[in-house]
Amino acid sequence: MIDILLVPIALIIILVMIHAWFGMRILKKGIIFTDLAIAQFAALGSAISLGYFHKEYFYSITLSFALFSAFLIAVASQRKIKLEAFIGLLYVLGASGIMMVLSHSAEGMEHFKSLLASDILFTPRDDVFKSAIIYALIALVLWKVYPRVSGFLKELLFFSLLALTVTSSVHLAGVLVVFVLLIAPALVATAIESKRALLTSFGFGWFFGISAIIISYYYDLPTGYTIVFLGALLSSIIVLFTSKKRL
Template identity: 75%
Template sequence: MIDILLIPIALVVVLVMLHAYFGIEILKRGIIFTDLAIAQFAALGSSISLGYFHEEYFYPLTLSFALLCAFLIAFASTRKLHLEAFIGILYILGASGIMMVLSHSSEGMEHFKSLLASDILFTPLHDVLQSTIIYAFIAMALYFVYPKLNGFFRELFFFSLLAITVTSSVSLAGVFVVFVLLIAPPFVSMSLNAKRPLLVSFLFGWFFSIGAIVISYFYDLPTGYSIVFMGALLTVAIVMMASRSEKKK
């Protein structure tokens, strides 16, 4: 049992650490569905690879579409418009594009399900190590380069790094898992007014994702959807209790 669970647990530990940081920045900007839109564009690129190129050019197409969405969001963030509405339109553009591309594929619906939430229980160790290296370079870029930029280039750099992160994460875990790992941990830490929001985000993200992996293993449930469900359920409960206590004060 330990051998089977070790790799997916290692994967979510790494995923939570980088995604929680991006999630805090996204919540500060007030553009919650940014990651969903980028993830959908990344998924659209992978769908085009499956539907038209027999899964050739998978990574270049996935990354190219994610970067395109990141550029559009960065450009829009410097303009006076309803940014959340614009991001919502990008999301449905990507989602509808996926369905159109996969409509004539015999494997279309299975691929679509895996794009939403993958069964990470059987993720190869090679994929985890490869993504960990990518995330390490992204973390260094966020620490050393990002603070020195400003204006449009600062936003473009941030969303481009988010696009690269999401490209890797979607292929490993799926769109819904990426969203819940990005938003749920920082949402809880901010709702609790944590003095160290990043640390609390890490702990909460690790708690529900590792717990979901163990539960999915023993009860033969889809691992990706178990992570999404448990993360969303606990987040709703904690945020509601936190808001109730604030109201009493």
């Protein structure tokens, strides 16, 4: 049992760390569904690779679509428009595009379910190593380069790095898992007004992520959807009970 669980637990630890950082920034920017829109575009690229190219050029097509949506959001963030509404349109554009592409596939719905939330219990060890290297390089750029740029270039760099992160994450875990790992830990850390918000978000993300993996293993449940359910449930309860009433 331990051998089976070690790889997905290592994966969830890595995913939580990179996504919690982005989640804190997304909450501060007030554009909550940015990651969901980018993830949906990444999934659209994946669907096109699956539906029309028999999974050839999978990573390059997925990344291209994610970067394209990141560019659109970066441009929109510099204009006087309802940014959240624009991001919502990108999300439904990506979602509807996926359904249109996969409608011609006999296994379309299975692909769609996998794009939403993958069964990370059986993630190959090599995929975890590759993703860890990618995330480490992204973290290095965020540490060394991101603080030194400003204006549109800073926004473009932020959303491009988010797109690169999401591309790898959607392939490993799925759109909904990416969203809950980005938002739930950051939202809880913000709601309880933690003085060490990032560390708190790490701890909460690891707790529900690892718990969901163990629960899914013992009760034969889909791992990705269990992570999404438990993360959304616990964070909703914590936020409701710790938040103050409006005057």
